[in-house]
Amino acid sequence: MRTSSISARVAALSFSVLATAAVAASCATAAEQPPPLNCQSNEIECVGVCANVQTDSENCGKCGSVCPSGQACVKGACGVECPSGDALCTTGDGGRVGKCVNTKTDNTNCGACGKTCKQGEICFGGGCTGTCGGAQQGQTTCVADGGSPYCANLKNDNANCGACGKTCAADLLCVSGACKASCTPDQTKCGGDGGAPYCANLTTDNANCGGCGATCGVLEACEAGVCTSQCSESQSLCVTDGGAPFCAALLSDTANCGACGKVCPPGYPCSSGQCSLSNPSCFAIKQANPNAPNGLYVIDPDGGGPLPSAQVYCDMAAGGHTVYRVVHNWGEWGANMNIVVRDALSPTVGTTTDWDNSCALFGKTKYVGSWKNTGQTYSLSQYKVYADSKDYWDNYLHKVFPNTAYTEVLIQQDSQSSGCWAWYAEAGSLQSLGSPAGSGYAFCRGGDTASLRYHIYLCLP
Numbered sequence: 001m002r003t004s005s006i007s008a009r010v011a012a013l014s015f016s017v018l019a020t021a022a023v024a025a026s027c028a029t030a031a032e033q034p035p036p037l038n039c040q041s042n043e044i045e046c047v048g049v050c051a052n053v054q055t056d057s058e059n060c061g062k063c064g065s066v067c068p069s070g071q072a073c074v075k076g077a078c079g080v081e082c083p084s085g086d087a088l089c090t091t092g093d094g095g096r097v098g099k100c101v102n103t104k105t106d107n108t109n110c111g112a113c114g115k116t117c118k119q120g121e122i123c124f125g126g127g128c129t130g131t132c133g134g135a136q137q138g139q140t141t142c143v144a145d146g147g148s149p150y151c152a153n154l155k156n157d158n159a160n161c162g163a164c165g166k167t168c169a170a171d172l173l174c175v176s177g178a179c180k181a182s183c184t185p186d187q188t189k190c191g192g193d194g195g196a197p198y199c200a201n202l203t204t205d206n207a208n209c210g211g212c213g214a215t216c217g218v219l220e221a222c223e224a225g226v227c228t229s230q231c232s233e234s235q236s237l238c239v240t241d242g243g244a245p246f247c248a249a250l251l252s253d254t255a256n257c258g259a260c261g262k263v264c265p266p267g268y269p270c271s272s273g274q275c276s277l278s279n280p281s282c283f284a285i286k287q288a289n290p291n292a293p294n295g296l297y298v299i300d301p302d303g304g305g306p307l308p309s310a311q312v313y314c315d316m317a318a319g320g321h322t323v324y325r326v327v328h329n330w331g332e333w334g335a336n337m338n339i340v341v342r343d344a345l346s347p348t349v350g351t352t353t354d355w356d357n358s359c360a361l362f363g364k365t366k367y368v369g370s371w372k373n374t375g376q377t378y379s380l381s382q383y384k385v386y387a388d389s390k391d392y393w394d395n396y397l398h399k400v401f402p403n404t405a406y407t408e409v410l411i412q413q414d415s416q417s418s419g420c421w422a423w424y425a426e427a428g429s430l431q432s433l434g435s436p437a438g439s440g441y442a443f444c445r446g447g448d449t450a451s452l453r454y455h456i457y458l459c460l461p
Contacts, residue, residue, distance in 0.1 A: 086103075103126055110123035142160055209225060235249050257273060285297060310399065322342070330388050331385025354457075359460075365460050413456075
């Protein structure tokens with residue numbers, strides 16, 4: 001019994017000693033470990049510090065990866081630290097290679113990294129535009145071999161001095177298109193941060209307006225060192241989808257009437273920002289816009305009166321002739337004929353060439369045949385053309401040319417009779433066109449033609 005008791009005491013003592021040692025060891029380990037770091041969600045713990053491995057130059061991409069001097073950590077990769085005014089854009093290698101660019105002039109990073117101008121456009125002031133004119137005063141479009149177009153001021157650009165691609169030496173400046181040692185009195189020396197020096201007039205230079213590197217935006221101009229809009233007080237700045245900005249007079253511009261891009265129909269002028277119809281003829285449109293092209297227009301024959309508007313072809317190349325076509329029956333000549341009338345503006349002798357050309361405006365050809373009946377075709381109601389021509393005269397031609405008299409009309413209908421192809425009356429009168437019986441004009445004989453203002457042409461269906 002005594003031996004057993006001693007053994008039990010020894011065992012208990014040994015357990016106590018071991019437990020005490022374990023607790024001591026545990027306390028020592030806890031004392032040696034530093035408290036955990038409270039890092040942000042975009043950071044990790046790197047040897048006792050929190051680091052964003054996407055931007056930390058001391059831990060770039062991973063803990064302990066230090067970027068070389070002069071480089072910055074961008075998206076977990078060491079890259080070039082850009083000079084003032086430039087932006088570091090990533091290109092290649094999955095976006096891990098850095099490149100310094102001027103987003104105000106770089107065609108592939110225009111206004112922002114990765115924003116590329118379309119072919120034929122250039123980056124100016126951080127916006128893609130089509131030319132170096134307008135707001136970019138003094139600029140010339142240059143194109144490097146195999147490169148994109150760009151704007152350059154050949155008077156002060158060290159890389160394009162006097163000509164595209166002509167570079168001044170490092171110790172010279174471009175002054176008035178020549179490489180010189182110093183700037184003129186009205187210019188300031190700009191440059192630095194690794195860039196070549198250059199001369200700039202800070203009062204007028206769009207790329208250095210009021211200070212070196214201060215660039216005016218598209219459609220702005222530098223005046224007295226301040227960027228101001230180039231649009232006049234009566235104009236507004238417009239920008240079409242994907243196009244270059246431009247100035248427009250919204251109160252009178254038919255292509256931007258009341259709003260940018262709102263186009264008036266042909267013949268409708270823009271008045272006070274509204275497309276309104278007031279032109280009574282093609283000649284009136286030509287007078288208002290000497291550069292108006294040939295084509296279909298809408299006119300108001302009585303200038304706001306009760307007559308309806310009409311669509312006509314305006315032969316602007318001829319001086320503003322109004323040419324009006326109606327598909328109409330023409331008695332003995334046939335059904336659904338194309339009756340074309342031209343206002344020649346003044347008495348003119350008709351020709352077969354005019355006849356051909358007037359029909360061709362509407363994709364038609366002239367009537368091929370001779371005169372019908374035995375005369376008095378437009379004077380006797382027994383002939384079918386009498387009723388047809390009267391209906392045309394009263395309800396069609398007079399609604400486009402309301403003041404036309406029968407004495408001014410030449411009907412060209414005979415393309416075969418020898419000595420006479422241009423008929424402007426028959427047997428002494430044009431009663432269907434308003435002539436009194438027994439008066440009017442005899443049709444041409446012996447090769448004579450009439451010199452009259454309005455020519456009616458018979459064209460085939």
